Amino acid sequence: MAEFLSLQEAVSKHINNGDTVAMEGFTHLIPFAAGHEIIRQEKRDLTLIRMTPDLVYDQMIGAGCAKKLIFSWGGNPGVGSLHRLRDAVEKGWPHQIEILEHSHAAMANAYEAGAAGLPLAVLRGYVGSDLPKVNDQIKFIECPFTGERLAAVPSVRPDVAVIHAQRADRKGNVLIEGIVGIQKEVVLAAKRSIVTVEEVVDDLGASVNACVLPSWAITAIAEAPKGAKPSYALGYYDRDNAFYKDWDGIARDRDTFQAWLKENVFEKGAA
Amino acid sequence: MSLEFTSSEMMSVTAARALTNDMTCFVGIGLPSEAANLARLTHAPDVTLIYESGTLQTKPDVLPLSIGDGELCESALTTVSVPEMFRYWLQGGHISVGFLGTAQIDRFANLNTTLIGDYREPKVRLPGGGGAPEIATNAKEVFITVKHSKRTFVKDVDFVTTVGFGRDGKARDNVPHIGRGPTVVITDLCILKPDPETKELVVTSLHPNVTREDVIEATGWNIRFADELDTTSAPTARELDVLRDLKARTNAHHSSTQSGQQ
Secondary structure (H helix, E strand, C coil): EECCCHHHHHHHHCCCCCEEEEEEECECCCHHHHHHHHHHHCCCEEEEEEEHHHHHHHHHHHHCCEEEEEEECCCCCCCEECCCHHHHHCCCCCCCEEECCCCHHHHHHHHHHHHCCCCEEECCCCCCCCHHHHCCCCEECCCCCCEEEEEECCCCCCCEEEEEEEEEEECCCEEEECCCCCHHHHHCCCCCCEEEEEEEEECCCCCCEEEEHHHHCCCEEEEEECCCCCCCECCEEEEHHHHHHHHHHHHHHHHHHHHHHHHHHHCCCCC | CCCCCHHHHHHHHHHHHHHCCEEEEEEECCCHHHHHHHHCCCCCCCCCCEECCCECCCCCCCCCCCCHHHHHHCCCCEEEEHHHHHHHHHCCCCEEEECCCEEEEECCCEEECEEEEECCCCEEEECCCHHHHHHHHCCCEEEECCCCCCCCCCCCCCCCEEECCCCCCCCCCCCCCCCCCCCCCCCCCCEEEEEECCCCCCEEEEEEEEEHHHHCCCCCCCCCCEEEEEEECCCCHHHHHHHHHHHHHHHHHHCCCCCCCC
16 A cells, blocks of 8 residues: 655655656656755666656756666757756756657557566657667667567566656545546556655546556655646646756856756755 | 748648648647647648557647646547557557658658757757657557758658658568558748659758748758749738638637646
């Protein structure tokens, strides 16, 4: 059964230095509050996995939490670059990080294989792409039935999955609505999971086919209202597109980034 | 009376015209999204638009800043998970057109959105492949829209993120169960199509007021022109009105600050 913890306790108890951590939420429901708590607790040497690193990983990479990044699209959606990620990759600031790069289809398949307990995922992918030349985790196999050449990637099995959702009930069952992304798969693929939620309610109010993660499939739940801002939680608040645009200016420069981090993460959110 | 329009508007209108009502289109963010929604709001009201965030048959009122804006989900017929999106709908063969943008394109329509320079020591690190590598092979055909410049139209891309026809034009030969690849490239200067034999991109139509020299000047290889070179029809008043309204709504929407800071 999921254990209800404060966000501070959940991160402290379940995320260790050196862990492989996957924080998901496909544009929607990105667990920013959890990311900021990881920064505040100064977790180090994390292998971070995420399809679209987004601002949350830009902030964590800039704050020095990451040793390695596994991803498939590392930009600020609709705006441009992730400048902290680029500074780490191009100039080694605050330190060099290793990258392992996939396509979305491969990452989605790898998470699903992880959730299914399989060692690998098979897809009709990477035809003609140079990505297999720079990522030794992409191989090709022959279908034993048809002889077709298919791509294979290892499944994703993180130490910890972190996601954000709209609601949990008092037993710890969690409801996810709207763009559900890859969140169910990452929780089921991981050894441990932390789910932050907008609110804890008596009744989830879930429709019969809603995306619900049962309490017994989750390790810890932490209430974190507005925990996805500046991304969004459908039914609670909209995506703060203006902040995504502003981030470009904040993140471009190391000093403005560090001032932002100090004011908005270390001072404002401290327990 | 002739209408005034910019080269960017010419590009969006021309790209929109490539879509028809019966298509199921997997839409990339940016220029493809602008063109796809313009098509939906003009001549192709029933075109099916799909974004990789899982939104099926979406009808946004403003252009999304990201592939997962709430607007896309709320106006969609339904929203599916990301693995379902890529495994069933794309790989399963339900997408007629993949509509992509790019940072670099070469003469065989290979796309680079990964980096400029060397992979291990990049001059410029770009966002990466995202959904494009498999959209390009699993959609039945691919449309590409991108602004025309020597920086973008290079003889050989620094990195093949997403295959057009490969560095030799033959990458799709004898590969079963994949799509036809790029069938048209639409820029702010012209329309290009692959030569049926060699797969090299050839200019088939010049936009109004654009010369061959303009295209030669903006292309990083010795560009070929079709024997029968067309002139693209200028945008109509309605196309321009709808496009300008859409862009005005979009700008107003995305600059409205909710909190300023988190």
